[in-house]
Amino acid sequence: MKYKADKVFEDLKRISKKSIPVRTLYEKNRVRLSLRSVNGLEKSKREITDKNLHRPGLALAGYVDLFTYHRVQVMGNTEIHYLQSLPPKQREAAFRRLFDFPLPCIIITAGNVLEENLVAIATEHGVPIFSTKHETTKAVYFLGDFLDDQFAPKTVIHGAFVDVYGIGVLFVGRSGIGKSEIALDLVERGHRLVADDIVMVIRKGEGILMGSGSSLVKHFMEVRGLGLIDIQSIFGIRAIRFQKRIEVVVVLEEWDEGAEYTRTGLDSDEVTILDVPIPLVRLPIFPGKNVTVISEVIALNYLLKHYGYDSAKAFAERLKSIIEKKAEAEEKSDPMIDWFEHDFE
């Protein structure tokens, strides 16, 4: 069956989480953010449903009309100092007001300490409180990044993903066309395998696609006729990497007489994965064609473009200027003589 790249990328199943349990947030950030569980509710199954954070200053002050209570609540110096500025009774009432809403959890930053009677209110409502010694800005940065990742759209692509000269090149094509063999060849030439067969793709921020292997398969690869091989054990640590930004997609196709392939590279193709446009190269293959070397050139050419040099455009410019010069010149020159003029060897 013919491999239709556009359709394959259009049909990709998006996987995105609707919610994560609070315990996951705690477990994944415990070390990184030195999170400490204040009221022993770190095993809570309360759900976080929003990737954004919220600072409940206004809610403490009494304005709860637009209170985004479903977000993780971050209480920094401002909130804590505000609470301390209130007389004890009002302080308790202000804090208690937050729990009219089903909060997922509260994070106290900058080494602040919440009074015991206030902690008790949270415990009574089953809301976990964590504290960190890090400043609010840093905590918000880390937590935001973590939640962004957790809620980021993901998908799985059938292909081989290799870091070629630092450029993430994703090979796709029908099964059996030789994606794994090309990846193996690239590894042999000193490039690094990220994943073969199953490529997990996640969108980071806006416009960045990261690819990685699945945790089970890691850097195993199936080569038809050989079976399963372990790239890391055979080629060593230099031959692998865990994740890489996807920068170019290469579609491997059987050479098709009828199809038109770009001859100049001026009209560049694109494919959209998880709403991110990625340059696409259609590569017709046939026996005897060295796809590995071409892949290296694809990566290097992308690198050149990234640094502002477009080979195809540069050639077109040169041609244009020579034609213009010719038109201006009065005497026609002999191209062969001009070419050899400066070569004395």
Add this chain to the structure above:
Amino acid sequence: MIERTVTIKNKAGLHTRPAAGLVKLASRFRSEFFIRKDGIEINGKSIIGVMTLAAERGSQLTLVFDGEDEEEAARTVCAYFDEGFGEP
């Protein structure tokens, strides 16, 4: 296109041997064959893909067949699941 839901019946789950058997079986047909589990969809003709699922006993998989011989493929592959890959 045909969709079928199957359950893993054998004790050891979809480990290497049945995964290899499944891929071999599926490769006999021209139809495309995908397996879905936990929101992930993989190519059922790829051994690495099938093993990525790490499907344990009792887990449910959705099989998708698409192509000219999809009915025969669905029947054969589902039977392989139903007999627990010939394992206890």
